Amino acid sequence: MSTMNPPSGRDMPAGPKPLHETVEKGHHWRTRDDEFDAGKLGMWLFLGTEVLLFAGLFCGYAIMRMLYPEAFANGSHYLNWVYGGANTLILLWSSYTMAAAIRHTQLGDKARAQICLVITWLCALAFLLIKFIFEYGPKWAEGKRPGVLFNYPYAENPMEPMWWSLYYAATGIHASHVVIGMGLIGYLIYRNAKGWYGPKNYLAMENIGLYWHIVDLIWIFLFPLLYLIH
């Protein structure tokens, strides 16, 4: 990124400057580059903690699958890969539009960035709608529920409640990340409309973009583990 300081007033055309030209570094930073690098480093560390959080669930999945392979094979038969696959495509596409929003911002194209952000937000909404309307809802109604709530009469294996427990825990925690992501992207849409982001000020957008990519990435692990492996 550029190491230039914000341009001084006399180089600028008359009229009020857009907000992103007026953003200054925090008082404790030497340069805006330092601040930018620190923000990125902090975000990568946070993403590391996210991976470790889901790693615990993956460990639980691996151990229980090893102990009860039949229950888990049965379980994944109940899931419809079409819904999961559609959600995978939606998330992949939204990851692309998120990255495009950042690129458009770097190039100073606020309007295109805004369109990309809105598409990303709508994709997240679509993901949740598919999840709840076509997956959670019908399954819950049939009694395919986690743990003690399980009362599906045609279960083929006594360990199936365990499978549903892990399914709901993993996809539920992932879905909560999608909801948080919708809040963050909504914040970006609002701030971008106000003119906060531009070629020299896009750290927040890039960091939230990184977050959105990890949400996508975790789903890309969950999808084959839950839907495809029999």
Add this chain to the structure above:
Amino acid sequence: MSSLDSHAGSAPQHGGGHHGSYLTSKGSLWADIANWATTVDHKKIGVMYLTALLILFFLGGVMALAVRFELLEPTRIVINQAGESVTTGQRLAFLASDGATANNIYNRAMTLHGAIMTFMFIVPGIPASLGNFFLPLMIGAKDVAFPRLNLGSWYVYVFGSLFALASALVGGIDTGWTLYTPYSTMTDADHWRLVAMITGVFIMGFSSIMTGLNFVVTVHKLRAPGMGWFDMPLFVWAIYATAIIQVLATPVIGITTLMLIFERLFNFGLFDPRLGGDPVLFQHFFWFYSHPVVYIMILPAFGVISETITVHARKPIFGYRSIAFASLGIAAVSFLVWGHHMFTSQGELTAAIFSFLTFFVAVPTAIKVFNWISTLYKGSIVFNTPMLYTLGFLFLFTIGGLTGLPLATLSTDMHLHDSYYVVAHFHYVMFGGTVIAFLAGLHHWWPKMFGKMYAETPAKLGFWLVFLGFNTTFFIQFIMGAHGMPRRYASYPDEFQWMHIISTVGSWMLLAGFLVHLFTFIHALLQGKTASANPWGGMTLEWHADSPPDEHNFAHEPIVKHGPYAYDRVVPPHTDPAEYPLPEKTDLH
């Protein structure tokens, strides 16, 4: 040659006028409260953490006293004249509102003591209070990398603590601080209290991650010009290694507590054998976090000791690089040894591997202890309170470390497992290590934090009460444990009573010691002598700031020209020679 370049020498050569200090009042009381509640100044946040921590330490300490009080007599069941069986010695019964038995009350007090002291006091303890205050100062920065995140982490910590303490207000939980399943999933009466406690732990985990992440980035990105990695003070190295563990281990307790909440609310079955799960799986998850956490607790203490020992022995630290690398080494090994908490609940080969790995912890730890002792050798040791605590630390931590060896050895651990020997061992490490180092650091940095000197004589009295009280309380427990007294029981055979009495009397001495310290600190705040900028003759950058530091730490950004402990090369500026005369320059090395 000064460690700062010349323009930094123009910082005010004060004694008195602290107009720009971070403690300066904003006018009215409400303005001050609003100012502190919304501050992003790392120094204020450090003081806010310190306050919260000391309150929680007091609560945890009261629980400890209650537990020891109950153990003054073995509880016996007797038949009264009406033919009912009643227990004698229900000394905690006045705490019961719901007809709980003495054992219930005892377990709840013991759990609350453990949970408060580990999750709420020792884990955030030194990094969040002293670390927050001094890490930026020691690397010559104006603040931590993310000041608002820092304030947020304090609020999250307080919120999480309140959540966890709420479980105590509605009766408390009786699982022990480890929250082991099946206790934590099957004790029905404690349903919501347990969820409250677990949620509190989950929330506090966020605070820990935020603090650790902030410190890692601060150390990477905000060191003063000229400060290379090996020019950093050792306290900074220790906090850095701690922060790495915080970031890498805490997410695991996050998912573990979530699983436990699901297990509790919906009977997921992951940890329940009746549903196909495995309670030992919980222990693996729990200790994969909670073993590294032991080093989150002790590494900052090592950092404090590295600072106090070199300043108060007036000598460059021996083996700077080996201490720095040992911190990272301990951080790395900490992730490989969680299984040694479960020797009795896993296969023989697994246990043997974990036992083997556990011994590796001794290597970097011993390097540090040897370096500290070598630093003392031919030093000009000043026996003030920070130094007394430092020497106390070396004594107690060495006992704590050496008594860990029989626990790391499989055959002896089978005998000592879950006995008072374990209780004594981890109190020697955590209390004799961390809390003693915390007190060393608090006295060492008190003049810098508040600009007031504490009174040396009562502080020394406090040290001796704490030191002797601690040994009286816990040394006897090694013997008790080796003779077979199990931990976590409110009643015990009569033959152990004399040892429990000694232990309980020791806990009262500890209480007296802490009250003396509370008195000296309050006295220092109200009537203490004004401290100079560098009362001890320290060389690290925080001693170049005013006492107390002004809002932006330094008048000019410091530029570092040599390492942090160059006592043989330079007399630091602002030292008050009348108060603490420096030794003649000697030919060290």
